[in-house]
Amino acid sequence: MAQKALITGISGQDGSYLAELLLSKNYEVHGTVLRTELDDPRRSLWRIYSILDQVTLHPVSIESFPSIFRLIERVQPDECYHLAALSFVSYSLDDEFAIFNTNLNGTHYMISTLKELAPRCRFLFAASAEVFGLAQTSPQNEQTPFHPRSPYGITKVAGYHLTNYYRENHKLYACSAILYNHESPRRGYEFVTRKITRGAAQIKLGLIKTLPMGNLDAIRDWGFAGDYVEAEWRMLQQEQPKDYVIASGQGHSVRELCELAFSQLGLDYHDYVVFDQRFYKPAETIPLVGDATRAHQELGWSPKVSFEEMVKMMVDVDLAELQGRS
Ligand code: GDP
Numbered sequence: 001m002a003q004k005a006l007i008t009g010i011s012g013q014d015g016s017y018l019a020e021l022l023l024s025k026n027y028e029v030h031g032t033v034l035r036t037e038l039d040d041p042r043r044s045l046w047r048i049y050s051i052l053d054q055v056t057l058h059p060v061s062i063e064s065f066p067s068i069f070r071l072i073e074r075v076q077p078d079e080c081y082h083l084a085a086l087s088f089v090s091y092s093l094d095d096e097f098a099i100f101n102t103n104l105n106g107t108h109y110m111i112s113t114l115k116e117l118a119p120r121c122r123f124l125f126a127a128s129a130e131v132f133g134l135a136q137t138s139p140q141n142e143q144t145p146f147h148p149r150s151p152y153g154i155t156k157v158a159g160y161h162l163t164n165y166y167r168e169n170h171k172l173y174a175c176s177a178i179l180y181n182h183e184s185p186r187r188g189y190e191f192v193t194r195k196i197t198r199g200a201a202q203i204k205l206g207l208i209k210t211l212p213m214g215n216l217d218a219i220r221d222w223g224f225a226g227d228y229v230e231a232e233w234r235m236l237q238q239e240q241p242k243d244y245v246i247a248s249g250q251g252h253s254v255r256e257l258c259e260l261a262f263s264q265l266g267l268d269y270h271d272y273v274v275f276d277q278r279f280y281k282p283a284e285t286i287p288l289v290g291d292a293t294r295a296h297q298e299l300g301w302s303p304k305v306s307f308e309e310m311v312k313m314m315v316d317v318d319l320a321e322l323q324g325r326s
Contacts, residue, residue: 002028006077006121008062008110009084010055011037013186014126016047018081018229023054025233030075032084035059047186062106065113072113076121079236082110083126088152088190096151103155111166111174122236123174125163128156129221129247129288131178139221139291141245142178160243173241177232180247180290183310184225185317192254193222193314196261201318203272204265210272214279216255219287223248224305224313234299247290248303260308264315 005022009015010031022029037044038059045052058075060067062084085103088095107125114121132140133149148154160176167174187194199211223246231246255269262269295301305313320326 007031029055032060068109107159127176129180139289141291175241180221182225182228197314200261212276218283219251221289227303251289
């Protein structure tokens with residue numbers, strides 16, 4: 001019988017790549033979506049549109065315990081990848097309540113229900129480099145102390161500890177992937193990578209004249225999302241559950257990203273990128289760059305797509321989309 005996998009947030013960037021990976025390994029794939037996403041699937045579910053007939057979707061609100069309970073009861077998964085979360089780093093009070101409500105409760109409802117109804121299910125929690133936030137050292141690994149700097153980061157620390165708690169006290173196969181930034185042509189437009197690749201393509205086609213940006217000196221460890229879901233799958237195939245940092249290990253600045261994306265199109269970013277205070281945040285003094293040695297050694301995982309290849313892939317897709325070629 002095929003292994004059954006449940007992906008919360010299957011319509012997001014990571015969910016869509018993971019669903020494709022699991023289908024290629026002959027899993028029976030189930031995923032949660034918001035009920036509203038089913039109203040206009042071509043628009044809301046564009047990332048999984050081509051595999052819609054191969055996956056089973058469940059309209060579920062992860063803020064609702066009864067709805068999670070019924071989901072697990074119905075699916076009885078062998079593996080569960082908990083990716084659904086409000087994923088933006090915000091500092092506003094309204095957002096704070098929403099982020100805590102969705103991310104903390106969602107994770108707790110999932111893992112506690114698995115313990116009751118499917119205790120042999122293997123569980124992966126998608127944590128984030130934001131658990132390190134204001135880190136004191138760089139690069140960070142699994143031993144680096146947490147120091148979150150946003151409500152989002154706090155929910156990822158709490159999710160990590162909840163996962164740990166269920167592993168140690170309830171003997172669940174449960175683990176956290178501490179994921180550094182990962183991008184792709186399926187990234188949302190509000191993230192800096194996609195904003196730049198999209199903007200450069202728009203400028204190339206004469207659709208806009210300038211690209212307003214914030215701090216170009218900010219550094220991130222950017223990898224390709226398709227590689228990171230491979231690490232998530234490997235994490236659930238081990239003898240013992242463990243937490244892993246998943247990262248490229250290389251920091252690049254937003255400036256380098258601009259340089260690469262524009263030069264890909266034969267343009268010089270200096271001519272188009274303009275400063276806009278609205279997007280400005282001070283850069284971290286100690287950059288968030290991950291040390292994925294444990295994942296390399298124990299999971300045999302390493303990223304296949306380089307930063308340069310990923311930026312090129314994103315620029316190519318943005319250009320093709322804007323020209324109506326895809
Ligand atoms: P995250 O901050 O790591 O969750 O991801 P983002 O992709 O939104 O931003 C990465 C970095 O890019 C941050 O340090 C921002 O300060 C920097 N940045 C510089 N200009 C911009 C911009 O115009 N938009 C965004 N989103 N980020 C910017």
